[in-house]
Amino acid sequence: MFQDGFPNYLREDVAIVVGMISYNNVAIDVSPDTIQYIQEQNVVRFPYRIYAIDSSDEIMDNLSLRQKMILHCIYSRSCDGFVRQKHVYALLQMDYEDWAIPYIVKVCDEYIVEIVEMTYDILKEQDTERIKRFCLENRVSFCKSYNRMISYWNEFYRYTYKNFHNYIGRKLFRECFGYTRSMERST
Structure with missing residues (x-):
């Protein structure tokens, strides 16, 4: 297994x-x-x-x-x-x-924001090119993960992080994992 x-x-x-x-x-x-x-x-x-x-x-x-x-x-x-x-x-x-x-x-696409915050705090100071390559190689799954992260923000954290652009999950996926809108269009 x-x-x-x-x-x-x-x-x-x-x-x-x-x-x-x-x-x-x-x-x-x-x-x-x-x-x-x-x-x-x-x-x-x-x-x-x-x-x-x-x-x-x-x-x-x-x-x-x-x-x-x-x-x-x-x-x-x-x-x-x-x-x-x-x-x-x-x-x-x-x-x-x-x-x-x-x-x-x-x-990081799950509902526990403390894990997302912790991961971002650690990775934002590191070179994440290996992670970005992995995410690009798995573009379809990765875009689903991005959308899943958004749905958890919407369900649980929308009132704490009123502006999605400031939400830590968005920062993690964009800055450390390499998410871009063009990834969605090419899936």
Whole structure:
């Protein structure tokens, strides 16, 4: 269930991480919905949500740096927003590899503005060309993510951020992820 979310050369590392998570939680349950992207001409697919207690603090010392990155990606799909935020923050603090980018982008089209704010605060100071390339490669999905982010602003944050042009999600998608209106027209 998680192997398709990472490059083939990480199969053993993914199995180790999932095994450690599963051992502590008995089992990891996942939603039937999946997220799918293309990355470097390969399909990347991972569960929309996972249902597992965050036991990462107990196993972190037993993982390599790459395995920790995998763990943060997996937990970025948690059903618990606080867990998602914790792991996306940890991922953004690392020198993350390109295969982690889909997990970072996906969590930013969701309804928890604190994750969007945190991500923007970190990425606005970084070179995000790798993320922009990924978003351009997945133009159709990325434009849907942009529209989804707008719908959450409209539903939950319209009164806090009265002017959409000042909304942090818009800034993140435009400045850090490379969204432009022309992307919509060419999909």
